[in-house]
Amino acid sequence: MNKQNDSKQGRCFPQTRRRFFKTAGGAALGAAFIGALPNRNVGGTKPLVKVGLIGCGGRGTGAARDCLEAAKVLNVDLRFNGMADVFEDRLSRSRDSLNALGISVPESRCFLGFDAYQNVMASDSDIVILATPPNYRPKHFQAAVAARKHVFMEKPVAVDPVGCRAIMESGRAAAKANLSVVAGTQRRHELNYRAVAKAVSEGVVGKILGGTIHFCLGGGGIGLKTGRIPDWEWMIRRWGGWCELSGDHIVEQHVHSIDVMNWFLGSHPVSCVSFGERARRNGGNMYDFFSTDYEFPDGVHIHSMCRQIPGCWDRIGQFFRGEDGIVDLTGLVAADRFYVGGADLNSKVSIPKLEGNKNSYTQEHVNLLESVLQGKAINEAQNIAESTMAAIMGRISAYTGQMVTWEQMMTSDFTCTPSAADFENGSVKMPPEYAPIPGGLS
Ligand SMILES: NC(=O)c1ccc[n+]([C@@H]2O[C@H](COP(=O)([O-])OP(=O)(O)OC[C@H]3O[C@@H](n4cnc5c(N)ncnc54)[C@H](O)[C@@H]3O)[C@@H](O)[C@H]2O)c1
Structure with missing residues (x-):
């Protein structure tokens, strides 16, 4: 059987979707801060932001690290509540790297397969990082906007004209929904x-x-x-x-x-x-x-x-x-x-x-987090x-x-x-x- 269609599709470790949602505590707290906190640190409580990672390879793991650095700059409590990849070895390596940085992602929130991204979209993450190869980006970006997520997406964002126009369309939908979209063209930051x-x-x-x-x-x-x-x-x-x-x-x-x-x-x-x-x-x-x-x-x-x-x-x-x-x-x-x-x-x-x-890879996440926390969307999709x-x-x-x-x-x-x-x-x-x-x- 083609591994793409095996029974592990959409999940990494034995668990049900129900359990996934059951363990997704803290959503209300994270959501309450988003767009509602002009002050990033009220009464000594750090704002909580939850992030999901789709595509756990070199850059995805790097972007997660950059996002963590940005959270330190802004004094934000950053948690990763979902990881998705098609390969278990990639996901495990990325999870270990994040673990070494003090970011712990429970097994119950790690998903495998071509539809694994949907589990991250269904989670209570506020921001999703899209870092698969670019041919998947139009589809993942559309799903992220439909799920009302703020987005960091790696460049490039498509491989053909139809894909580029899909990104433009989802970008307009993101603008209407006041969602922030930052792209990995770090020179702009x-x-x-x-x-x-x-x-x-x-x-x-x-x-x-x-x-x-x-x-x-x-x-x-x-x-x-x-x-x-x-x-x-x-x-x-x-x-x-x-x-x-x-x-x-x-x-x-x-x-x-x-x-x-x-x-x-x-x-x-x-x-x-x-x-x-x-x-x-x-x-x-x-x-x-x-x-x-x-x-x-x-x-x-x-x-x-x-x-x-x-x-x-x-x-x-x-x-x-x-x-x-x-x-x-x-x-x-x-x-x-x-x-x-x-x-x-x-x-x-x-x-x-x-x-x-000085590090533009960190700065792009500072700009994204700041825009999300202040409710002032920036949108680089177009x-x-x-x-x-x-x-x-x-x-x-x-x-x-x-x-x-x-x-x-x-x-x-x-x-x-x-x-x-x-x-x-x-x-x-x-x-x-x-x-x-x-x-x-x-
Ligand atoms: N901004 C920059 O300077 C910079 C630098 C390097 C890479 N990138 C970009 O980042 C993206 C990823 O590059 P990389 O070097 O991390 O590649 P990579 O191969 O190391 O990582 C890609 C990961 O995505 C996973 N994947 C593939 N298809 C998937 C799917 N449908 N769903 C979930 N996971 C899937 C792969 O298994 C792999 O783990 C590319 O678009 C690349 O151009 C940007």
Whole structure:
């Protein structure tokens, strides 16, 4: 029997749903604080916030840790009352890591299977962290909003145009319900980035006329499938090598730089032309590099490049040329002092630094927790959906060899197969281990 459909689906340890709800004490206390506590610490009592984690891998566990750090900053009593994953080893490892940090999650609140996320949505958690591979994000985000949860969701948030538009729709529903949504594009919460973004929006270099963005680093193949591991399990354990699960690395990694591009230009591209190739990686079906010309309104062009090949020149950063100067964001996170170039490019304008937590992974959770406690929702769903859409647009252009427009992306019914639903239904067949060749394939 396919493990996806075995009797453990939806639960990790022997227990009934009734018991799950029975042990979910304290809900009223947590809920009472949410949105009702302009003062975070009334009468010496810490506000209580409950968090559920869906996708207990490296980043999910890391995000849980970051959330805990943020709770310390804000003096919040943070509890984890639900964990969900498809693999027991992943969930147990994550649970052990959290345990080592003093976060104890009872066995009765750990759930296994493709529908395990529903148990977390049905719990009394106030916030859910969505950290599975991105192909599941539209479905999980929709369920989170329907269950009235505040959300931290990792980037990227979809792998195809239909998924991006689903995120936009759920984002609008979240806004109506006054729910906070923060995405894992941490540069938007990074103090130096925010300081420069503010200066740029105030006109320090004038209108941005062009630029380049990079995400070039090592990494690469996942290796060829061996042994008797089922297709679905191989693909999920090696999701970073499959376009259908990751969106390819222009989406999975480079979305960070694409997000900065959209942020600094205050818009999204109207079209793009892209090329790329699979030069040397083994396994999976992704490219090794992409080079993309993004066109914005008013004829502004940004050149984007991303590469996953070890032993080459590496750069992760963003560079923009404005009417009156340049902005180079490369290495900005670690910078103690930073400048933008003035009109003659020799003079430099110093940017005032912002105060706050230097760790942007913590800061994004500080911002989320604060918004939840104060009842002042922040909502990054549309931004991250647009950045993910722009990245997917670049991928589709490279795979097909065609120019792709934003309008096409907003009406396309293209979905990646196998989809999140196929994994849930147990009907996954591994795609061929080669990447598309431009000139007609999608
Ligand atoms: N913001 C950042 O800097 C950053 C860094 C790393 C990863 N990420 C993002 O975080 C996400 C997760 O990446 P990761 O590195 O943690 O991967 P990972 O493989 O370590 O973890 C993913 C986990 O999700 C589980 N999973 C898969 N499908 C599931 C489902 N349907 N329901 C429940 N659990 C499921 C897997 O078993 C695994 O434990 C990705 O979207 C990735 O792009 C962001």
